Amino acid sequence: MAAPFLLEQQVAIAAVRRACSLTTTVFNKLVVGETLVKGDKSPVTVADFAAQAVINTVLSHAFPDDPIVGEEDAADLRTATPESDALRARVVELADDVLAQLPREHAGERAEWGLGRRWGSDALLGAIDRGCHVGGRAGRMWTLDPIDGTKGFLRGGQYAVCLALLVDARVELGIIGCPNLPADTDTDATTDDKGALFVAVRGHGAHQLPLEPSTQQQQQQQHRLLHMPRLALHDLSFLESVEKAHAALDTNARVAARLGVRAAPVRMDSQAKYAALARGGGGVYLRLPVAHGYQEKIWDHAPGSLLVEEAGGVISDYRGRPLDFGLGRTLGENFGVVAARKEVHAEVIAAVGAVLAEEAVEKEGEESVVRAMMNP
Numbered sequence: 001m002a003a004p005f006l007l008e009q010q011v012a013i014a015a016v017r018r019a020c021s022l023t024t025t026v027f028n029k030l031v032v033g034e035t036l037v038k039g040d041k042s043p044v045t046v047a048d049f050a051a052q053a054v055i056n057t058v059l060s061h062a063f064p065d066d067p068i069v070g071e072e073d074a075a076d077l078r079t080a081t082p083e084s085d086a087l088r089a090r091v092v093e094l095a096d097d098v099l100a101q102l103p104r105e106h107a108g109e110r111a112e113w114g115l116g117r118r119w120g121s122d123a124l125l126g127a128i129d130r131g132c133h134v135g136g137r138a139g140r141m142w143t144l145d146p147i148d149g150t151k152g153f154l155r156g157g158q159y160a161v162c163l164a165l166l167v168d169a170r171v172e173l174g175i176i177g178c179p180n181l182p183a184d185t186d187t188d189a190t191t192d193d194k195g196a197l198f199v200a201v202r203g204h205g206a207h208q209l210p211l212e213p214s215t216q217q218q219q220q221q222q223h224r225l226l227h228m229p230r231l232a233l234h235d236l237s238f239l240e241s242v243e244k245a246h247a248a249l250d251t252n253a254r255v256a257a258r259l260g261v262r263a264a265p266v267r268m269d270s271q272a273k274y275a276a277l278a279r280g281g282g283g284v285y286l287r288l289p290v291a292h293g294y295q296e297k298i299w300d301h302a303p304g305s306l307l308v309e310e311a312g313g314v315i316s317d318y319r320g321r322p323l324d325f326g327l328g329r330t331l332g333e334n335f336g337v338v339a340a341r342k343e344v345h346a347e348v349i350a351a352v353g354a355v356l357a358e359e360a361v362e363k364e365g366e367e368s369v370v371r372a373m374m375n376p
C-alpha cells in the first residue's frame with residue numbers, strides 16, 4: 001500500500017480490526033440493559049463505548065500528542081449507580097479482552113501500541129474521554145465513530161467502525177471496518193463471507209482489504225483497488241439511509257424520478273454506504289436533511305468522503321459546497337450529502353435543487369390555503 005502516513009495506516013488498521021472483532025462478539029451476546037438512550041434520543045451500547053476505548057488506547061500509545069474527536073464520552077459510565085457499575089464492568093471486560101490479545105506480527109501490530117496487556121477501568125475510561133477534543137482547523141487530529149449506525153448494529157444490519165486522520169481540516173487517511181458487509185459484493189446479502197476493511201489514503205487510492213488479518217500473502221491476494229464505474233443517469237440507483245428520521249427519503253424518490261433513475265433505492269445504515277459506493281454499488285449516495293438544525297458530525301463523513309474521492313467520486317453538501325471538517329465537531333452549515341461519480345455529480349445537485357424548489361412552492365401553496373381557511 002501507499003507510502004504517506006504508513007505508520008498511521010498500520011496503527012489505524014490494527015485498531016479498527018480489533019474494534020470490529022469486539023463489536024461482532026457483542027452482537028452475538030448483547031443482553032437487555034447493555035444499551036442506553038443518549039440525550040439526543042439515539043442509542044449507545046456497551047460495544048460503542050468499548051470500541052472507542054480500544055481504538056483510543058491504541059492511538060494514544062502510538063501517537064500520544066494527537067487529539068481525538070470521538071463520538072462517545074464516559075460520563076454515563078462514571079456515575080455511581082448499580083446500572084452504571086454493571087455497564088462499566090462490561091465495557092472494561094470487553095475492551096481489555098481485545099487489547100490483551102498478543103500483537104499479530106504478520107499484520108504489522110506492535111506491543112508498544114498498548115496491545116498484549118489489560119488496562120483496567122481508570123485507563124480505559126480515560127481513553128474513552130480522550131475523544132472529547134473540540135476539533136478545529138489547525139494541526140493533526142483523528143476523528144472516530146466507534147459504531148456508526150448503532151441502529152443498524154442493533155437490528156443486525158449494516159454498521160461501520162470509522163476512523164480518519166485530519167491534517168489542517170483535510171482528511172488524509174480514512175479507515176472503515178464493515179463487519180456485516182459481504183466481502184465480494186454489496187448486492188448478495190446471503191453470502192456467508194461477511195466483513196471488509198476499507199482504507200483510503202489521499203492521492204494514493206481507495207483499497208479494500210480483508211477484515212481479518214490473515215497471512216500476509218492472503219492479504220495481498222485479497223487486496224482490491226476500488227474504482228467507481230461510469231454509469232449513465234438512468235442506470236444509477238440511490239444509496240440512502242434506512243432511517244426516515246435521518247434523511248428525507250420521499251424527496252430522494254422525487255430526485256430519482258426527475259433524473260430518470262429506474263432502479264429502486266438501496267437502503268443501508270451507516271458509512272457502509274460510502275464503502276458500497278466506492279466499490280461500484282449504486283452510483284449515488286443522497287442524504288437530504290430532514291429536521292431543521294441537525295448538524296452532521298465530522299466522524300460520520302470524514303473517512304467515507306475520502307474513500308469516495310479516491311475511488312473517482314465527488315462529495316459535497318446538497319447545495320454543492322465542499323464539506324468543511326475544520327469547524328469543530330460538526331459540519332456546521334454543510335447540510336446533507338451528495339456523493340457520486342464526477343460525471344453525474346453536478347446533474348444530481350441540479351436535480352436536488354429543482355425538486356427542493358418544487359417542494360417549497362407546494363408547501364407555500366398548502367400554507368396559503370391554511371391561512372385563507374383560518375382568516376376567511
Ligand SMILES: Nc1ncnc2c1ncn2[C@@H]1O[C@H](COP(=O)(O)O)[C@@H](O)[C@H]1OP(=O)(O)O
Pocket residue numbers: 042043071145147148149150151240241242243245246247268269270271291294300
Ligand atoms: N437525527 C439525525 N439525523 C441525521 N443523522 C443522525 C441523526 N441521529 C443520528 N444520526 C447519525 O446518522 C448516522 C446514521 O445514518 P444512516 O441513517 O444513514 O445510517 C449515524 O452516524 C447516526 O449516528 P450513530 O453513529 O450514533 O449511529
Ligand SMILES: [Mg+2]
Pocket residue numbers: 042043044071150
Ligand atoms: Mg451514536
Ligand SMILES: [Mg+2]
Pocket residue numbers: 145147148149299300
Ligand atoms: Mg455515526
Ligand SMILES: [Mg+2]
Pocket residue numbers: 048071145146147148149150
Ligand atoms: Mg456512532
